[in-house]
Amino acid sequence: MAGVNQACIFCEIVRNPTTTRLLHTDEKVIAFQDIKPAAQRHYLVIPKEHIPTVNDLQRRDEDYSLVRHMLSVGQQLLQKDAPQSIHRFGFHQPPFNSVDHLHLHCFALPYVPRWKAIKYKSLGPLGGFIEAETLLEKIRPLLSKGFVLVAVHEIIIIILFQLNWCRCVLATS
Numbered sequence: 246m247a248g249v250n251q252a253c254i255f256c257e258i259v260r261n262p263t264t265t266r267l268l269h270t271d272e273k274v275i276a277f278q279d280i281k282p283a284a285q286r287h288y289l290v291i292p293k294e295h296i297p298t299v300n301d302l303q304r305r306d307e308d309y310s311l312v313r314h315m316l317s318v319g320q321q322l323l324q325k326d327a328p329q330s331i332h333r334f335g336f337h338q339p340p341f342n343s344v345d346h347l348h349l350h351c352f353a354l355p356y357v358p359r360w361k362a363i364k365y366k367s368l369g370p371l372g373g374f375i376e377a378e379t380l381l382e383k384i385r386p387l388l389s390k391g392f393v394l395v396a397v398h399e400i401i402i403i404i405l406f407q408l409n410w411c412r413c414v415l416a417t418s
């Protein structure tokens with residue numbers, strides 16, 4: 246399988262899904278319980294492909310839609326299993342990540358025990374934990390393909406219109 250790292254424990258789960266109880270699996274991602282839950286519910290959503298950390302994500306469609314998809318899988322799971330709780334979703338930024346395979350932490354709060362919250366604090370410019378929505382803002386493609394196509398289309402129409410107008414002016418003069 247492409248994009249699998251032999252030494253990575255999360256790639257091992259992707260290769261041998263029977264060793265872990267999976268909460269979700271599809272073409273792109275799998276989800277399972279965090280081995281050391283820090284909240285009432287604590288799930289991880291990981292890409293099947295070995296992407297080390299959030300620092301390996303860029304402003305491009307495929308990265309953005311992957312993280313969007315990870316988040317929506319996490320939201321659906323918690324919506325199903327803990328609909329009454331407050332949910333929180335995010336990533337550790339290096340060097341605060343425990344495993345070098347991108348993983349989205351999905352929490353149904355409260356943290357158990359409470360002091361575990363400290364592990365998932367944002368440290369501002371120092372990094373720490375980053376909310377999924379904040380990360381999505383950071384990697385949102387500046388120009389989506391659709392937008393570029395529309396823009397090119399508009400420009401062509403304007404040029405054609407201008408040419409036509411010149412021809413009319415010339416014809417009538």
Ligand SMILES: [Zn+2]
Nearest residue numbers: 253256295346
């Ligand atoms: Zn991996």
Ligand SMILES: [Zn+2]
Nearest residue numbers: 337342343344
């Ligand atoms: Zn983590």
